[in-house]
Amino acid sequence: MSYFKHHVFFCCNQREPGETCCNALGASEMQAYAKDRIGQLKMKGQGKVRINKAGCLDRCDEGPVMVVYPEAVWYTYVDKEDVEEIIQEHLIGGKIVERLKI
Amino acid sequence: MSYFKHHVFFCCNQREPGETCCNALGASEMQAYAKDRIGQLKMKGQGKVRINKAGCLDRCDEGPVMVVYPEAVWYTYVDKEDVEEIIQEHLIGGKIVERLKI
Numbered sequence: 001m002s003y004f005k006h007h008v009f010f011c012c013n014q015r016e017p018g019e020t021c022c023n024a025l026g027a028s029e030m031q032a033y034a035k036d037r038i039g040q041l042k043m044k045g046q047g048k049v050r051i052n053k054a055g056c057l058d059r060c061d062e063g064p065v066m067v068v069y070p071e072a073v074w075y076t077y078v079d080k081e082d083v084e085e086i087i088q089e090h091l092i093g094g095k096i097v098e099r100l101k102i
Numbered sequence: 103m104s105y106f107k108h109h110v111f112f113c114c115n116q117r118e119p120g121e122t123c124c125n126a127l128g129a130s131e132m133q134a135y136a137k138d139r140i141g142q143l144k145m146k147g148q149g150k151v152r153i154n155k156a157g158c159l160d161r162c163d164e165g166p167v168m169v170v171y172p173e174a175v176w177y178t179y180v181d182k183e184d185v186e187e188i189i190q191e192h193l194i195g196g197k198i199v200e201r202l203k204i
Binding site: 002003007009046050052053055056057059069070 | 111147
């Protein structure tokens with residue numbers, strides 16, 4: 001069994017100004033939002049959920065991106081509403097959010 | 103199927119001097135070593151291997167730690183020999199390195 005039920009990594013890579021990167025599209029802010037929400041919802045910890053920052057996940061053209069393991073589901077997102085939908089539907093409900101999946 | 107066959111995250115969290123953290127135990131250096139080796143071995147890319155840095159993976163007392171997804175296998179390591187063994191046995195050979203598993 002996986003140590004975390006859902007282990008989420010947000011690509012928070014920052015490139016030079018003008019270059020495509022997830023962080024220029026709000027990744028760190030969205031990661032912080034997700035982390036805070038998981039805390040508020042008491043979903044944090046072993047057997048539950050972990051929200052992490054990661055370096056470049058190498059899917060820059062599809063960014064901003066995040067991946068949920070061990071199920072290996074990748075998402076893109078635009079704003080907090082998208083991140084909240086992933087939290088509610090996937091991390092709580094166990095249902096993949098098809099419209100944001102990449 | 104997982105976008106990366108093996109997606110490896112090294113905890114590279116750095117805490118204040120004196121506090122336990124993976125980075126004080128050589129995590130960034132070992133992540134760089136693994137990344138270089140995967141490049142040399144032509145194992146980098148979609149369908150193959152990705153080596154990433156991550157923030158705190160919340161297993162500080164067992165650190166330094168890394169996790170391999172989607173199989174959700176966690177390892178600790180001491181030096182490059184340990185990291186090389188994980189590369190050869192697990193990432194190339196598909197066999198879990200039981201002596202380093204946590």
